[in-house]
Amino acid sequence: MAKNKDDKDSKKNGSGHHYDAASITVLEGLEPVRKRPGMYIGTTGPDGLHHLITEIFDNSRDEAMGGYANEIEVALLPDNAVRVTDNGRGIPVDMHKQTKVSALETIMTTLHAGGKFGGEGYKVSGGLHGVGASVVNALSIFCRVEVHKDGGKYMQEYKQGKRKAVVKKVGGTKKQGTIVIFEPDAEIFKEGRNFDWSKVVMHMRQQAYLVKGLRIRVIDARACENIDYEKPFYLSELGLDAPSHTFYFEGGLVSLVAFTNKILKPVHKNIFFTEKVGGEIESVEIALQYVDDISARVLSFANNTYNAEGGTHLTGFKTALTRTLNTYARKNQYVKESEENFTGDDVLEGLTAVISVKMREIQFEGQTKAKLGSVEAQGAVASVFGDAFSAFLEEKPDDARAIINKIILAMKARKAAKAAKDSILRKGALEGMTLPGKLADCQTKDASESELFIVEGDSAGGTAKSGRDRRTQAVLPLRGKILNIERARLDRMLGSEQIKNLVVALGTAIGDTFDIAKLRYHKIVIATDADVDGAHIRTLILTLLYRHFKPLLDGGFIYIAQPPLYKIKKGKEIHYAYSDAEKAAIVGKDVSELEMVEVTAEGETEAQPEEEAGAAKKETKTPKFSIQRYKGLGEMNAEELWETTMDPARRILKQVAIDDAAEADKVFDMLMGTDVPARKSFIQSNAKEATIDI
Secondary structure: OOOOHHHHHHHHHOOOOOOOHHHOEOOEEOHHHHHOOHHHHOOOOHHHHHHHHHHHHHHHHHHHHOOOOOEEEEEEEHHHEEEEEEOOOOOOOOEOOOOOOEHHHHHHHEEOOEOOOOOOOOOOOOOOOOOHHHHHHHOEEEEEEEEEEOOEEEEEEEEOOEEOOOOEEEEEOOOOEEEEEEEEOOOOOOOOOOOOHHHHHHHHHHHHHHOOOOEEEEEEOOOOOOOOOOOOOOHHHHOOOOOEEEEOOOOOHHHHHHHHOOOOOEOOOOOEEEEEEOOOOOEEEEEEEEEOOOOOEEEEEEOOEEOOOOEHHHHHHHHHHHHHHHHHHHHOOOOOOOOOOOOHHHHHOOEEEEEEEEOOOOOEOOOOOOOEOOHHHHHHHHHHHHHHHHHHHHHOHHHHHHHHHHHHHHHHHHHHHHHHHHHHHHHHOOHHHHOOOOOEOOOOOOHHHOEEEEEEHHHHHHHHHHHOOOOOEEEEEEOOOOOOHHHOOHHHHHOOHHHHHHHHHHOOOOHHHOOHHHOOOOEEEEEOOOOHHHHHHHHHHHHHHHHHOHHHHHOOOEEEEOOOOEEEEEOOEEEEEOOHHHHHHHHOOOHHHEOOOOOOOOOOOEEOEHHHOOOOOOOOOOOOEEEEEOOOHHHOOHHHHHHHHHOOOOOOEEEOOOOOHHHHHHHHHHHHOOOHHHHHHHHHHOHHHOOOOO
């Protein structure tokens, strides 16, 4: 969108700083980045790939935070490229005195060069280091920057961080701002360069909540052909037939809390919010609301950068939250003098909160800004939040009562869970002597070669115990469907005999005493039936493992067995088919042309192509097929189960991996949690992909 002169002037007057080459401070060159990319973006996997977008976007967002921009567009392009456009001041293109090249080239090709060091660029910015643009450039096979500034349109291109030519003026313009296009280098990102659209959308929505008055548009143009992305300022001007979202929120953090809680049930009506500008740090904003849930969702930001590992601002918040709620509960006699205080875990249960601080001088721990290190943030947040939240509890007694009752319930559940957990730990202290009775353990004590098969029911358990390699393979049968722990507190969960058996069998303990070094098996194989009930049991087990044994998933210890659906005898040959398509390929006929076969008491029934069925059958040399449909592992004999599911040389196992913890958390919550409308919507949207078991 074109901005008129008054718009540009108002943005400039917002901070009073002139932004040119003299505003850029230079620290060092780019050489280390390609050699050790992990030092700058954390990883060269999917998280590091998406961090490239974040770094470029942060520069545009900092323009908005400084009052110089109000619209940003992020577009995913074909060939894994990304285009980020803002209507800010435009990167300076005049000569830099220190580097003797343009300020644009200095920023794009020199590490730690930016307007954030000398205090000239922004009052508050997303990062101390300003490494963003140069690191992205260094890790891209191609990068192009287009600057619209003071009536001129300037352009420079780069390859792997090195310029192709000097900055040149390529025309005039009425626009003002910066366009950055980059394509990540496949040599660096060997795991792939495919951006996750949902992750990009989620991040941009989050950012729109954090900067009032900023409009953010995201476009997925990867499937579009022949895009002339050099002509328009914003790609939206082309009217592309592509997925897109536009985010603009006046409610700020309150809107973000409401959005996060939209599929949950709040326990109190009013969302708490406080904001203080000035003081120890530039500003503190906090919003929170408790919901009827056992998980906590606390997001912390420093200068609008999401801090996945928290930091000093989160520490200050937690300290003040626990202190304030304990003080209020005792003052109003919710808790007796003889009773213990609420713990930090008690007050976090069911909490949705967003903490946002803005600071002029900011320190992060590490280049990826995952954790805030600025010491002054801790005291500032604790002071601002403690005073405001205490006043909120006094002024809104109904909300306060609901919050305190929620926390008392959490405290009671914690005590009950501790008693149940201590019981399990006492049972596990004797190790092998107290292993569950249904567990058929393996002979070896070497965890690295041991496997645990979790099977469905005693029938499959008996077959697996007979067919296994007793030296390395253990079998634990589960009786029916285990408890859905997504909806259960820890005390109820540990009261389940089946879950207790699994915890003891694993050997790691649970909760704060969890120790992965004590894991008794390095392959834990979920082997359930190939039907709807089996899939449900598998999901229940995965939910338990994700919520309480996540290091096992992160470490790659969890697998899902892939037993065959069919056993097909063709003459003297025996084949196993893992899908209807495989069955059709083996038989040589379309699935629809085959008779359905029932398993007889003897185990198998002959089937022939339908055209040969009838009263008078002619002599034919067409092979006859004997097809057995396995509805459950219990229908296999021990030899078949070994051949298809347990033999390391022939079996098929799928390793369970969690690439995106936040997305996984959301999926488990939606599938297994209490929100029926969200689950119903998901089922309706994905009904075509379902396998109906009749």
